[in-house]
Amino acid sequence: VPKGVIIFCHGSGDSGPGVQNYVEALTPPATLLELESRGIQFRYPTAQRRPYRLMGGLKSTVWFDRYGGMDPKNPEDTPSVLNSVDQLHRLIKEYIEQGVPSRKICLGGFSMGGGIALQTAARFEGSQPLGAVFCLSSYLCDDSMVWSLLEETRTNDTNRNSLLSSPILMMHGESDGFVLPEWGERTRRRLADLGCAGVRPLVSIPYAGHEMTREELAQLFEFLNTVYT
Secondary structure: OOOEEEEEEOOOOOOHHHHHHHHHHHOOHHHHHHHHHOOEEEEOOOOOEEEOHHHOOOEEEOOOOEOOOOOOOOOEOHHHHHHHHHHHHHHHHHHHHHOOOHHHEEEEEEOHHHHHHHHHHOOOOOOOOOOEEEEEOOOOOOOOHHHHHHHHHHHHOHHHOHHHOOOEEEEEEOOOOOOOHHHHHHHHHHHHHOOOOOEOOOEEEOOOOOOOOHHHHHHHHHHHHHHHO
């Protein structure tokens, strides 16, 4: 039984093995080996193939579909979100049933993968929250159901929403022209305003576009290490 788990979700059109190769290529082996030597397991799940409107309806490995484009002013396709939330909840449950405490399970990802991590954490119910949530170049739609879930659970039952108490790290390339940094900051600020006590200030990555960089991953693993100390 692992001592802890890091679930890392890929961006749109990618796969678990694809993002795993990218992370391992940019991260010093000693960093990953240190976590693994302490019993921390990495999981890189792959989204189901589904029709994606932004590709003209062609099927792609995306965690959810989108209406209209990337702008957060477009409405959220919540049914497709819930399908992936169920997939990730099953994975988390698998580890909890093995004996891994939820506080030792970290969930996050890149781009759309970070978005589905927020969605999943917002619907995670447990006596303890997830260990951490991380989002690299990610955001939520302005009308996302996450916002109403936070409004409901912050006053009634915080155990039904891990976002309210898990540490949340959001990072963003300052030159990202695909998912704009201000979209990420708007999401981060709204999470804080709705009672997510563990949300950190947005970490801006100099000169980076819509990508993961060595510097960013180094800071991410430094953050994740705090969960397992």
